[in-house]
Amino acid sequence: MEPELDPEVAARERARQRQLRQQQIQRRRTVLGVCLLGLIVLIVVLALTCSGEKSTSGSTETTGPETTLASATYGATLTGSESVPPVKTAASATFTLTYNAEKKKLTYKLEVTSAITNPSSAAIYQGSPGTSGSTVYLLFTGPMKEGSFIGVLAEGEIVEDDLIGPLRGGTLADLVSIIEQGKAYVSIGNKSHPVDAIRGQLSKLKGQSTE
Known part of the structure; x- marks a missing residue:
């Protein structure tokens, strides 16, 4: 038979295990938050790039026509x-x-x-x-x-x-x-x-x- 742990020691061990689990959860949340933030930044950059291309294209299309001479x-x-x-x-x-x-x-x-x-x-x-x-x-x-x-x-x-x-x-x-x-x-x-x-x-x- 395994010797019984002292109740106080057992309580400290359980507390340590809970703390470790909380730290792991916190690290996962931090990593997830960083990834989410990076994804948001990427989406914003892509949106701005597309908007700039459309603006450039639009300005080209609205350039005044060349002078056309009639016979x-x-x-x-x-x-x-x-x-x-x-x-x-x-x-x-x-x-x-x-x-x-x-x-x-x-x-x-x-x-x-x-x-x-x-x-x-x-x-x-x-x-x-x-x-x-x-x-x-x-x-x-x-x-x-x-x-x-x-x-x-x-x-x-x-x-x-x-x-x-x-x-x-x-x-x-x-x-x-x-x-x-x-x-x-x-x-x-x-x-x-x-x-x-x-x-x-x-x-x-x-x-x-x-x-």
């Missing part, structure tokens, strides 16, 4: 009376500028319709009627056409990289914008008048197909 034709009739100052001459020319929205191309043609003597340059300028403006696109830079000239002086496609002056680094839309505001003109220079031998303000032509 159109612009034109000018160049005469000496439009020059600054006016020039007495019978010379004249026509300039057409056509934007094709499907091909996204802006093409031009400058044709002398009544002979001009020794034409040496031509360009598009930013400026209102009666003022001396700034060059934004060079159409013809020579060599000078010796003597009396009639016919096509320049034609081609306007390229954004070739815009100069106030429109340097700009777009075709920027050029079209000043034309539609009535703030662009075409000028031909010659030996006698290097600038504005004949000149004409650009404007949108109505009732013309650009196809």
